[in-house]
Amino acid sequence: MDLSELLRERGMRVTSQRLLIERALREHGGHLTAEQVHDLVEPALPGVTQQTVYSTLALLADLGVARRVVAPGTTRFEAAADSHHHMVCERCGAIEDLHARVPLAAATRAAREAGFVPDSAGVTVLGLCARCAAAS
Amino acid sequence: MDLSELLRERGMRVTSQRLLIERALREHGGHLTAEQVHDLVEPALPGVTQQTVYSTLALLADLGVARRVVAPGTTRFEAAADSHHHMVCERCGAIEDLHARVPLAAATRAAREAGFVPDSAGVTVLGLCARCAAAS
DNA sequence: ATTGGTGCAAATCCTTTGCAATAGC
DNA sequence: GCTATTGCAAAGGATTTGCACCAAT
Numbered sequence: 001m002d003l004s005e006l007l008r009e010r011g012m013r014v015t016s017q018r019l020l021i022e023r024a025l026r027e028h029g030g031h032l033t034a035e036q037v038h039d040l041v042e043p044a045l046p047g048v049t050q051q052t053v054y055s056t057l058a059l060l061a062d063l064g065v066a067r068r069v070v071a072p073g074t075t076r077f078e079a080a081a082d083s084h085h086h087m088v089c090e091r092c093g094a095i096e097d098l099h100a101r102v103p104l105a106a107a108t109r110a111a112r113e114a115g116f117v118p119d120s121a122g123v124t125v126l127g128l129c130a131r132c133a134a135a136s
Numbered sequence: 137m138d139l140s141e142l143l144r145e146r147g148m149r150v151t152s153q154r155l156l157i158e159r160a161l162r163e164h165g166g167h168l169t170a171e172q173v174h175d176l177v178e179p180a181l182p183g184v185t186q187q188t189v190y191s192t193l194a195l196l197a198d199l200g201v202a203r204r205v206v207a208p209g210t211t212r213f214e215a216a217a218d219s220h221h222h223m224v225c226e227r228c229g230a231i232e233d234l235h236a237r238v239p240l241a242a243a244t245r246a247a248r249e250a251g252f253v254p255d256s257a258g259v260t261v262l263g264l265c266a267r268c269a270a271a272s
Numbered sequence: 273a274t275t276g277g278t279g280c281a282a283a284t285c286c287t288t289t290g291c292a293a294t295a296g297c
Numbered sequence: 298g299c300t301a302t303t304g305c306a307a308a309g310g311a312t313t314t315g316c317a318c319c320a321a322t
Binding site for chain 2: 275276277278279280287
């Protein structure tokens, strides 16, 4: 299902801001801060404000099209394509994808048993990225 | 090893702020925001500033005595005692402990292979806490 | 006596909010 | 034309920084 349809289906308006921000997220592939998203779409949308980026990212997250990745200092966003895990550098805050198969069914089941309604689950590995490890 | 020794060993000063903040973290057991930590130690340390709390928490995290838990909106801190997982409510930001056995060796090994130097790893389940789920 | 820590104040950064203008329906 | 979205401006909250005083060594 494509974003335009999804928006129309919910009676929301299809704007170039929404389409372009979603595309930027999808094409970049990485974990972007709101500011990076702004800079990415600015050429195509001269004058977009950071606030529009924020509200659009929140909307995309609500729609399930984007995913919020909590990071030290700032929230980052990624396209909600495939599920993967994250390595977070404790020194510089960089986030990298981690591809590993981890069985999480037990975790989500335990969460559900605790009264929690799970939406998604993932592994976060904290440590030092290669660059910061080399520098110390 | 106790905090006083740890500090002395590194040539750092043993202050009541450091000892009491660490104790508050350990005795409370939960995931505290810097502000909550401040309010907890304020009775015993009249006039402590939020800045002292911040720098002390950063120090404790560096020493490995406390652990930073990245949460939406604000960073939280917990005593670095036992390793457990977290459920994070996407609506209200609450964090709860999740007790489940999840094999993470594969994840840390994959991280190491990617040049990352893992420090700790844990599962984060995103979703709605019982209270927020009931309210919607 | 030294100097690392703390308190105090102000600055900075990220994010949200209020309102008028604009653009999608 | 109606109203959700955007842009603009400002506020708010979390965290950091700079500097002078105090206290641990």
